[in-house]
Amino acid sequence: GAVVSQHPSRVICKSGTSVKIECRSLDFQATTMFWYRQFPKQSLMLMATSNEGSKATYEQGVEKDKFLINHASLTLSTLTVTSAHPEDSSFYICSARAPPGTGRESSYNEQFFGPGTRLTVL
């Protein structure tokens, strides 16, 4: 299947610093990527939808100024957690959906998930 990578896999930072997480589609172009957040023992909650070349769409309750999303190319979306605090500690997972015509498309909204990034804010 299609491969989506995330970097870093694990990051520990001090409170007040900013952290950037990268999500890459390695063998297909993704016009749409999604960022999810997962707290321990809980399900994945959608944070935002990232569209290449346009602004991200954030879910209700997600601060767009705190969680900056950039989808500058068809293979890369980044999530920057600005001024991180301990409550931002979580598992962040991205997914990517290939557009029609790339050979990896699915008209059935199949998404390919990255391995996740564990963020710990001290």
Added chain:
Amino acid sequence: AQSVTQPDIHITVSEGASLELRCNYSYGATPYLFWYVQSPGQGLQLLLKYFSGDTLVQGIKGFEAEFKRSQSSFNLRKPSVHWSDAAEYFCAVGASQAGTALIFGKGTTLSVSS
């Protein structure tokens, strides 16, 4: 409202016994249904998916799921559980429209006893 319900938070099954994980959904459009498995600290692995056609879907690792529209259910089954199946299982529903994310259930933790 669109939602996915996994009624069982935690299930323990003896190794070699059969397994059924329940999933019910509420979705306004034609649902596309997925089961994912997640090991501790790891990402999601797709077990199987249902888009259309045969309502009994075969997946990887010996899993299968049956879509029952009348019951709005998509239960996951395995005839004989292995200790390596211990993990968190998520049911998800999505739509065909481009740009729509998946909605996940809260997950079911599977423990396997020897």
